Amino acid sequence: MIEHGPQKTAIMLDVNGLTQYVEIEPRRTLLDTLRIDLGLTGAKLVCNMGNCGACTVLVDGVAVYSCLTLAIECEGKRITTIEGLSEEGSLHPLQQAFVQHDALQCGFCTPGQVLAAHALLERNPQPTEAEVVEGMSGNLCRCGAYRGIVEAVLTAAKEQAVTSKPGSGKTA
Amino acid sequence: MQPFIHIDIASAEEVIPLLDARTRPLAGGTDMLPLMKEGIVAPERLINLKRATNLRYIRVADDGLHIGALTTLDDLERHPDVRRDYTALAQASALAASPQLRNMATIGGNILQQVRCWYYRGDFHCWLKGGDLCHARDGRNEYHAIVEQSPCVAVYPSDPPAALIALDARLRIIGPQGERLVSVAEFLQPPTAQRRSLHGLGPNELIIEVHVPKSAAPAQRSIYLKAMDRATWAYALVSVAVTAEVAADVLRNVRIVVGAVANTPMRATTAEALIEGQSLTEELIREAGRAAVADAAPLEHNGYKLPLTRNLVGQALRDLRGSSS
Structure with a gap:
């Protein structure tokens, strides 16, 4: 059994192939972590309730709503955002x-x-x-x-x- | 969202001693996180079930289908055996929500989904949340019940459970006293003054498996139809699940379940009895549709659900009749 929070806890996230270190509360969504903690603002905050799809990212290749995903549960998973899609500066x-x-x-x-x-x-x-x-x-x-x-x-x-x-x- | 402690566990058995009113399990999160963001629930501790990988499986056995509670709706929708032998369940899963939500949402969580009534979800201390008044009863009730089961007129929102009831599925639930088995039909209950909830799960219990018994009849067919106010990604206005043994134009052992018309998915037993073993004529189909809503009493804004239910029941019966091979 592993317990975190409610205070900030340090985790490592694999985002677009890079290992990122962040300190977050368990209530932090993946969307807020990407946008606020990592400055990756491609995924958008719109409804924040899983109704619109603007926050869609890939977790282990599967499309999910990052506004309904807790960042703390993404440790050890492969996260892909729009910033990680283009290769060497050219569009996907x-x-x-x-x-x-x-x-x-x-x-x-x-x-x-x-x-x-x-x-x-x-x-x-x-x-x-x-x-x-x-x-x-x-x-x-x-x-x-x-x-x-x-x-x-x-x-x-x-x-x-x-x-x-x-x-x-x-x-x- | 208020702060909480996040707990990872490795197996479902570890969860039970931890659960109480302030410590809730977290599966796909597609309902729990919106409820927390809206302030409707505020657990102090969340137990992440997703690392308990022994709860995500679809096993086809001699006695039917065993579905781990953490199986996603996407898993169910795509599984070849589910599609072939438990068609209504695959159809209901595919018609639920959106692709991203089906990737995330689990069958256990789907069964426990809270009502989508805008008063319940909004800033109203409604009866279901422990208040004195159901605001939808005399308010905006387009999407609400046409069959009264309790002081609350919200409808049960999930798709797969109506199919599971038609398929006579049971839930395996663990708790402090060990394990219990309960049919989905008995598990989903209208709320009462003492239990303001649409299901009978105790605060320290956990659904661990759904078991769909294998039909003895090789000609068993099933279907799930869902009427929505747009072509995709909406809650059911009305839904219908039917299972039957089909031979030519005769249906036997018919089970008709109508969703989104009451607090729980409802068996249409009078309609079932009408068509049981009969040659399924158009007249009989219409009669069955009428029987399915015989006890209904629409609210101010949802009278459209009467013809919709009649016709959807008819459509499901026609489709099943046509599936005879």
Whole structure:
């Protein structure tokens, strides 16, 4: 049995491949830890109740709402935020597809949308349009860019199928 | 959220001595954390169950399906045996919430989900929270009960439990006195003046497993339908779970459960008796739909639930009849 808190406690988090040391209270959500303690403001605070999807991040590759996740429970897990998606300064193919399809207006929900799409394609590399719509249903876009978002995800899936080589371990 | 002590444990057995009114278990957190943020509950200690990995499993055995309490709704939705042999449960899991929430939410926690009534969730000291008055009764009650079971008119919000009742599932619960087995149908109860809660779990008890018995009938089919005010990610306006043995157009051993019309998912026993062993004609289907809401008395803003329930029951029966093979 391991007990922490209610005062701050020191934990190590694996965020985008880097080990990060933070001192947090057990009540600290993963979202607040990312934004306030680590300065990673890509994940957005909107409803704070698991209704909107703007705070979506990946934990061990699975899309979760970071506003309903306690940071203290993420020790030993692999956390991926939007800041960890691009490689060597170039956009991830999904991000590129969002740009190409104008899949955003204000952009506030976009980090969550892209990560939800990433988790969807990891699990289902060649989704149908209906599967994309369902897979993206946990992320609201108040600008109503849904059409572009669905097209962006479908395009990224097609490009992924073209670029990934058989046996590379990547989905195709 | 008020400060709390966070406790990690390695197995479910360690939890019981720790539990009391101020020390609560934490599974997926998708309901507990919003309740804490809203100040509806304020535990002093939270016990994280998620490191007790022995509670996340789906086991197919001779006597049916054994589901560990920490199994996520996503696990249930995707499991091939659940989809094939316990279809209503897979459908109900898939229709619940959003992909992210289904990745997080556990079946144990889902069964214990608190009502979504806006007065309960809002800044009202309503009857269910220990007050004197159900504000929804004469207030905004679009999403509330059409069958009165208690002074509270909130409806039970979760999807999978209606399917579990239709599938005659039981819960394994551990507590200070050891283990007990209770059917989901008996476990979910309308609140009373003494117990302002929609279930019969004691403060120092824990659900550890859901057992869905295997039907003896190879022709057993099941279905879960959910009416929402948008195509996805909404609570049920009305839901219907049906299990039956299907042969041509005849249904036997029918169980019809209607959700989101009362404090608990309700068996529509009169409708079941009407169609049991009969050739399922359109007229009989309509009659069964009417029987399912015969005892209903809508509130000011939810009269639409009457035709919705009638038609959803009818749709479920038609779909099951059509699934005969």
